[in-house]
Amino acid sequence: MKRKYNASTGRDYSYDRAYNKKTIKQRSQRNKARREVFNMLEEKYGASKAKAMMKGKDVDHIKSIRKGGANTKSNLRLLTPAKNRGDKKR
Secondary structure, X not given: OOOEOOOOOOOEOHHHHHHHHXXXXXXXXXXXXHHHHHHHHHHHHXXXXXXXXXXXXXXXXXXXXXXXXXXXXXXXXXXXXXXXHOOOOO
């Protein structure tokens, strides 16, 4: 018998658990990518300048994680949130 959150609704959370496991792994890769870009900038410009450069920016994977992209230096870049998230107002 599957566990249900609420007997009256009959909702099964097995899909949610599988989805969350996948997104947690992707989130850890995104956090690692952000640290990687910070370290690259820190080596080149110093810690305070690197922190200022990253403020308000998104780290973009040129080939996305979902499509098998890695956290290599050649696959990472800094973009504004509008460009990275696909906003229409550019």
